Amino acid sequence: MKRPGVLSVYRWELIKLRYQKRTYLGLGASLIVPIIFVVAIHFRHDRRGGDFAFASYLTRSGLAVPLVIMLFGAVWMFPLITALVAGDIFASEDHNGTLKTILTRSLERGQIFAGKALAAATYAVAAILLGGTVAVIAGSIQSGFNSLQTLSGTVVSAPKGLELVYVGLLVYLIPIGTVVCIGLLLSTITRNSAAAVVGTLMVSLLFQLIGILPGLTGLQPYLLSTQFNAWQGLLRTPIDWSPIIRAAWVCAMYGVPAMAAAFLVFLRRDVAGG
Amino acid sequence: MSVPRRGSDTDAPPPVEVRGLVKRYGELTAVDGVDLTVRAGDVYGYLGPNGAGKTTSLRMMLGLIRPTSGSVRLFGRDPQQSVKALDDVAGFVEAPTFYPYLTARRNLELLAAYDGDEARSRVDHALATVELTGRARDRVGGYSHGMKQRLGIAAALLREPKLMILDEPATGLDPAGMRDMRQLIRGLAEQGITVVLSSHLLAEVEELCNRVAIVREGRIVYEGMISELKRGAGTTYRLATTDDERALAVCRAQRGINDLRVQHQRICFTASGEAAVAELSQALVEAGALIHTLAPETVTLEDLFFSLTEGRDGDRMASEDPDSVEVAR
Numbered sequence: 050m051k052r053p054g055v056l057s058v059y060r061w062e063l064i065k066l067r068y069q070k071r072t073y074l075g076l077g078a079s080l081i082v083p084i085i086f087v088v089a090i091h092f093r094h095d096r097r098g099g100d101f102a103f104a105s106y107l108t109r110s111g112l113a114v115p116l117v118i119m120l121f122g123a124v125w126m127f128p129l130i131t132a133l134v135a136g137d138i139f140a141s142e143d144h145n146g147t148l149k150t151i152l153t154r155s156l157e158r159g160q161i162f163a164g165k166a167l168a169a170a171t172y173a174v175a176a177i178l179l180g181g182t183v184a185v186i187a188g189s190i191q192s193g194f195n196s197l198q199t200l201s202g203t204v205v206s207a208p209k210g211l212e213l214v215y216v217g218l219l220v221y222l223i224p225i226g227t228v229v230c231i232g233l234l235l236s237t238i239t240r241n242s243a244a245a246v247v248g249t250l251m252v253s254l255l256f257q258l259i260g261i262l263p264g265l266t267g268l269q270p271y272l273l274s275t276q277f278n279a280w281q282g283l284l285r286t287p288i289d290w291s292p293i294i295r296a297a298w299v300c301a302m303y304g305v306p307a308m309a310a311a312f313l314v315f316l317r318r319d320v321a322g323g
Numbered sequence: 324m325s326v327p328r329r330g331s332d333t334d335a336p337p338p339v340e341v342r343g344l345v346k347r348y349g350e351l352t353a354v355d356g357v358d359l360t361v362r363a364g365d366v367y368g369y370l371g372p373n374g375a376g377k378t379t380s381l382r383m384m385l386g387l388i389r390p391t392s393g394s395v396r397l398f399g400r401d402p403q404q405s406v407k408a409l410d411d412v413a414g415f416v417e418a419p420t421f422y423p424y425l426t427a428r429r430n431l432e433l434l435a436a437y438d439g440d441e442a443r444s445r446v447d448h449a450l451a452t453v454e455l456t457g458r459a460r461d462r463v464g465g466y467s468h469g470m471k472q473r474l475g476i477a478a479a480l481l482r483e484p485k486l487m488i489l490d491e492p493a494t495g496l497d498p499a500g501m502r503d504m505r506q507l508i509r510g511l512a513e514q515g516i517t518v519v520l521s522s523h524l525l526a527e528v529e530e531l532c533n534r535v536a537i538v539r540e541g542r543i544v545y546e547g548m549i550s551e552l553k554r555g556a557g558t559t560y561r562l563a564t565t566d567d568e569r570a571l572a573v574c575r576a577q578r579g580i581n582d583l584r585v586q587h588q589r590i591c592f593t594a595s596g597e598a599a600v601a602e603l604s605q606a607l608v609e610a611g612a613l614i615h616t617l618a619p620e621t622v623t624l625e626d627l628f629f630s631l632t633e634g635r636d637g638d639r640m641a642s643e644d645p646d647s648v649e650v651a652r
Contacts, residue, residue, distance in 0.1 A: 057436045064433075068424045146420035150478070153385050153413075154437035157406050320387040321379075 053156055058164020059171075062138070066172060071137060075130040079176045082126060083118050083184035087191045090114075107188075110195040112210040114188025115181045116284070119221055122180065123277030127221075128228050128253035129246075130176045135169040135232025136245030139315065143240040148320050162315045166233055166308070173225050181218040185211065201286040217280035223296045224276040227304035228253060234311040237318075276300050336399030337362050338411075338486040338517040339384060344393035346379050353379045355541035356393070361486075361519055361534075366512045368528035368549075369521040371538035372632055377521050380538070381416045381490050384519075385409065397486065414488030414519070418495075419475025423464030427455055427474055430463055434478050442481045449477040453507075468495040476507060487511055490521045505531060529624040539632045552627055559620045560600060562590040564612040573610045577603045589616075 066072045090107055106113035142148040151161060197210030205213065231252050235245040256274040259265055269275050279296035282289035339361035346354040354376040361367045371377045382388040384395050386402030386409065395401065400408035421430040431449060435442035450456045453473035458466075463474065472492060479487055492508070493501045501524075508531055511518055522528050528535065529549060536546040545552060559582075564570040570590060574580050579599025583592045594600045600617070607614055 051440050053437055053439050061433045061436055064429075065422060065425070068422075145422060146418075147422060149382075149385075149387050149416060150420050150434070151437055152387060152406075153409055153415075154434055154482075155406060155410065155439055156437050317389070319382075319389060321382065 053154075053160075055160050055163045055167070058156060058161050059167045062165055062168030063171065066134065066168060069141075071133045072172065075133040075172070075176055076179055078126065078130055079180035080183050082122070083114060083180060084187050086118060086184070087114060087187040091191055106198055108192050110197045110207070110210065111185065111188030111190065111192040112195070112197045112207065112214055114192070115184035115214050116217065118180060118184045119217065119280065120278075123221075123224075123274065124257065125250060125254060127177065127180070127225060127277075129250050131173045131225055131228045132232045132246045132249035132253075134172045135229045136236045136247075136249045137242040138165045138169050139233065139236040139311075140240050140242040140245050143322065144242060146322065152320060158316050159312070162312055166229075166311075169233060170226065170229050173229050174222060177218055177222055177225055181214065185214060199286050200281060200284045203286040213283050217283050220280040220283065220293050220296065221277065223279065223293075223300045224273055227273055227276075227300040227307070230304035230307040230311070234307040234314075237311045237314045240322075270295060271299055271302075273300065273303055335363070336396065338365075338398055339367075339519060340396040340399075341380070341384065342394050344380060344383060344395065345391045346376070346383060346388065347391045352541055354383070354390075357536075357538070357541070357543050359536045359543060359546050361517060363485075363517055364512075364515060365534050366508070366518045366520060366532045368532035368535035369519055369538070370525070370528060370535055370628060375538045375632070376541040377538055378416055378490055381488055381519070381521060384488060385412070385414070385416065387416070411482075411485040412488065413479035413482040413484035413486075414490070415475045415479065415492075416488070416490040418468070418491075419471055419478065421463040421471065421474060421478075424462060426460050426462055427466070427477075428459040430474070431478060431481060435481050438482055442483075445481050445483070449480045452480055453477045454503075469497065469500040472496060472500070472504070476504075484516060486517045486519070488519045491523065492520070493522065493524055493527060501527070525623070525625040525628055535624070537628060537631050544631045545627075549624060553622055553624075559591055559593055559622060560617060561620050562592070562607075562617050563615040564590075564607060565615065566612040569610055570607055570612040573606050573612060574603065577606055579603075591620075 104117065107117065142151070152158065194207050194211075196204050196206050197213070198204050228249060232245060232249040235248040235252075236242070239245045239248065253273065256272045260269050260272050260274050276292075276296035276299055279292040282292040337360050339359065341357055341359045344354055344357040345352065357376075357380055369377055369381070379388060383390050384397065384402065386395075386406065389403060395403070397408045397412050402408040421427075422433070425433070427450065428446065431446045432443060435446055447456070450459050453476050455470065455473055455477065458470065463471065466474065472495070476489075476492070479489075489508070493504045496504060505527060508518055508520065512531070518531075520528065520532060532549060534546075534548050535552070537544050562570060562574070567585075567588075567590060571583070571585070574583050574590060574592060577599070579595035580603055581593045581595065583590070585591070594603070604614060604617055
């Protein structure tokens with residue numbers, strides 16, 4: 050008999066996601082928010098933009114739209130979209146009582162964990178890339194596929210700007226990956242989908258709260274919320290890699306223990322319910 | 324219904340070998356030193372009242388719960404060490420569960436994928452075996468309890484097991500569903516599959532199983548053949564005569580007549596053997612107490628179950644039945 054492996058679990062987790070409403074809720078939000086944002090820009094009377102990074106570029110280049118979406122999406126939208134699946138992927142097995150069903154087949158617990166974690170990460174990547182792509186398309190329709198001004202004031206061509214947007218989205222996935230890890234941990238520990246989703250979002254918001262507390266500004270470079278801005282280093286001339294490198298190790302500092310704890314809890318837990 | 328034929332290898336380790344199995348939850352000891360052996364070809368009843376620790380034991384056998392101490396071996400392999408110990412094992416504990424948003428077929432395809440590629444080719448046959456082919460494209464969320472039970476059997480059959488562990492498979496089924504489930508289990512046994520069956524339906528267990536373990540408060544109070552259990556319990560006889568007072572006096576004086584009591588206006592006793600009963604009938608006739616009825620009342624598994632899990636059967640019946648009076652010699 051050819052034994053099943055992680056890929057079997059991964060494939061079926063993706064199939065299961067296709068049949069669940071929360072998947073479409075998350076991907077739908079990723080798709081619709083940039084469109085609503087662009088429609089709002091279109092109907093704004095004051096078209097000079099707001100008081101935030103890239104705001105003034107919004108009407109000059111559609112490539113500024115994904116950057117603004119990334120900026121504001123970090124507050125709660127993308128953490129919530131990520132948590133919708135990461136927080137649910139183990140807890141829903143408890144809710145449906147199906148953990149005992151799959152754990153008595155021919156797969157080790159570690160393989161099931163790996164397959165599920167990969168599926169949650171895949172969904173998060175899909176949600177971010179979908180949101181970014183829709184923002185690029187909608188923004189380009191609204192403001193044109195034009196050259197983009199960097200944070201250093203230099204101007205890059207539209208194709209170069211597009212490349213920076215997508216590399217920026219990849220950098221954005223670093224803290225998103227940590228949110229996935231926290232979601233998986235809470236999903237494994239709480240065994241309750243709602244608690245895990247809300248808990249993951251709360252953790253994300255807590256980091257932002259710590260960031261604005263007076264006297265704790267020294268912690269800011271080491272907070273998860275700060276790492277959501279690491280991609281802005283790409284928009285400097287020359288590229289500033291230091292926030293990206295810091296994001297990698299700071300996110301690993303939070304994400305790796307969370308993932309390891311989730312793995313151990315899942316490996317050792319008694320499946321007494323269902 | 325037909326099931327795949329599997330052979331049994333008598334030289335191989337037993338399908339289930341449990342030694343000193345203990346599970347504690349804080350102060351509560353759910354399973355307390357369980358020892359049992361299920362041999363190849365057994366249809367093994369695992370009986371006990373609610374809360375006796377049956378399901379916890381079954382979960383430990385399937386590797387779902389870690390024992391506090393003790394060991395489980397399935398065909399000689401430890402399910403706590405590797406899921407490979409479950410290679411020849413299938414079944415379910417409590418109600419079988421599936422993804423409600425997937426169809427029955429999708430659920431079975433998923434489980435087949437988790438069993439290895441070969442299992443996928445058995446999906447159609449498994450669905451046909453439990454007569455769910457016509458509903459295979461319906462979401463399981465809309466299934467009745469009985470249909471889920473049948474789908475649970477189908478999911479187990481995908482693995483072509485040598486050992487099936489079934490926890491209350493007939494619970495919640497209508498009479499026809501229970502009959503079908505009985506036939507299915509009988510079919511599994513006839514095909515050489517070893518079955519461990521946990522059930523509250525004692526008549527069903529008595530009909531299907533050759534060996535039982537009876538568990539009380541986490542401990543095994545009997546393990547062995549049902550026939551031996553019944554033989555050990557002896558046979559109760561019921562007697563009605565034209566003159567029961569005289570008959571009682573005869574019974575008291577007769578050797579080999581024990582546990583004499585009056586119950587439901589009938590004289591009841593156990594006998595040391597058939598010869599003692601024959602001698603008694605002769606003595607009754609000689610004493611002028613003509614016999615209306617003298618019949619053995621075979622003890623059922625249910626009687627023995629209550630006797631073992633709630634105390635002595637006679638005590639229980641006497642305490643519950645105001646008409647039951649023990650007779651002093």
